[in-house]
Amino acid sequence: MSQTKSLSRRETRAAYLFISPWLVGFILFTAGPMIASLVLSLTKYDILNAPTFVGLDNYIKLLTSDPKFWHSLRVTVTYALVAIPLGLFFGFAVAYLLNLKVPGVPFWRTVFYMPAVMPAVASALLWGMIFNPRFGILNWFLSLVGIQGPGWLASRDWALPALIVMSLWSVGGGMIIYLAGLQGIPTALYESAQIDGANSWRQLRHITVPLMTPVIFFNLVIGIIGTFQYFTEVYVLTSTSSGGLGGPAEATMFYNVYLYNNAFRYLNMGYASALAWVLFLIVLLLTLLVFRSSAAWVYYEGEVRR
């Protein structure tokens, strides 16, 4: 009796020992800073002087008397509402096309996936040049069909659409997962559907898409988490010489950009920490909603539905 107890105890201890590097790292670099940030969100802290406790003031100010908070949220949500569905759709579409046994699939797969592995800063700089209203190739292409291209990143109305277009360049990341998912669908299903007289469209609608819902679900959650943290591209493309961000005139003031401004330019660390926690709660809420809803539209293969 005691032998099994001590054995299980030894095994548990060994287990903790093995994961202790990760545990230490997690506590020092993730959990610890998160708790520090939570504590700081209850203070007023400008780095140069010690923090002073202000209770829930930061949160109250955030929700009641900060129009820029709502503006940045609006910008982020607008971007998310357009970029996520487009990303899901195009990722799926490209994967579906690549799955149709076209010649040179490995080549196309590489071509579409490559942008996803390029560093964000490099591709942002590249797109900055493409979007140049006078010398960029995008407006040149448009001029070939007689359209005078807009100011893109230099225009208040077109800066956000420019960023959305830019985000579509990296659908390759999701595409790879869709491709794996597509290739996991048993061909027997397609064959039996064909025997029953289903055309390609019905096969797509009744077999492919339902069986792809787990992948779509995954990409949706990842997409939400990613878009709400959108920052690097905005930093690279909208930085002005005086340090301004989110231009022109706050058209691209994403939530994370506003957080950065508060933390590192206005030196309001406490307020920025409060912003960070509110963002965490928002993303958590959305993710939970998606998880909850998944019961209604995600079909796992082999699952028994009551």
Place this chain on the structure above:
Amino acid sequence: MKTKVWILTTLALVASLFLAGCGATEVPPTVPPTTAGEAPTAAPTTAAPPAGEKVKVTVFVGFGTGTEPEQIELHNQIAQEFMATHPDIEVEFMTVAYDEHDTKFTTMLAGGAAPDLVMPIGVMGVAAYYDEWLDIAPYLQRDGYDTSDYYGPTLKLQTYSDKTVGLPIGVYPTVTFYNQDLFDKAGLEYPPHKFGDANWTYDKLIEMAQKLTLDANGNDAASAGFDPANIVQWGWDGWDWLPFKGVPAKFGGTPLGVSADFKTAVFNSPEWIEAAQFIHDSVWKSYVRPNGEVAGTAFTDDPLVSGQVAMWEIFSWMAYNYGTWTEAFNWDVAAVPTGPNGHLVADANGDTFTIPKSSKHPDQAWEVAKFLMEPDVMSRLAKSYGCIPARKSLAAEWLDGMKADYPNIDWQVFIDSIEYMDAQPNHEGWTPAYTKIWDAAENALTLIVTEKDQNIQELMDNLNAEAQTYLDEYWANK
């Protein structure tokens, strides 16, 4: 077993809480500058280090220029020269990349390891950390420092109502750079080089610029058939690359946009509105200035280099492109025009040194600073940084040096400009909520030059309201 896990986790979390809590040093909050002049603080007591012990002075370089390899070399050489004559002080120049200077500086201060000297630093850098700088007026008094060789305005640049933060190394005044080839093509006389010329006002400049603003068919902006949708050449790029705050002084307003007691926003004062309207009209009415989208994207480098802009009012730190301009076209410099009601203001940026209050060796830092301000050293630093040295006695040497590189330019215009600079308050000067108000002003400027149908009064009222909330917030927390 479960209890053990809980204890372990709780201990770890509590430990990290403690780690997060400590580390920030306690620094007493300071009062912002007030209008009433305050009595100078008592002369600093010289705490001499124990005999034989060397004091190390760290010079923080990164707030502006000074980070290029040749400049680092120059700094090290100057450090050697100083240490040869000051055996008990060791000098080390710490060079930080401009992008990282804010984080590095704040971290050093928060960690109790403040640098002893910061240089070169501009007015904006001084304003960003205004509370951190030591008042050097007591040192100036104690040593009977002779400031007569400095241009008066350059000294004023560092002298605030409650303290003097440093001495000027050099300045970057504004002048009107103009492309002579475009003037020749239009058959126009070059603009005046003398400041205060009765015929050189901004209205006259707009008139001249209109004849130099051409559409794709060669019609100028003053002619009947001018097509504003197809402009290929602009007469004046205005105050492009200057902040919005750099303009209202020319119309008699305060560049800070706030009242002298820093409590009321005045962005919708008549002078600010006049300035905003003037900028708006120069873009959308007389068409002499390219709009925001074009100015931000159409010029591959700076506006002049493209050869599409005839005149541009900008700082002398454009020196980095003098060579490129010379290769592309013939150019020269003219005076800055006089604004309405006779206000003649030529904006300037300036480099100075500062001593952080939390430095452990301010006396020694002051000794290093005095050495850097000596004519020979200042001359070499100014040449390396590209600014005009702040000592009048160095003007002749500077003129000769510039003439040797670019013989066709009227370099005296730069020296003349110094007299008219916005010394105090400077357009980069401190205000409460400095960065927030700066951002708000720049956003307003973007709207003025990018969107034709902006209602200027409404825009400035909104800007004023926003700035007022920041000011109120600042004072509520004091």
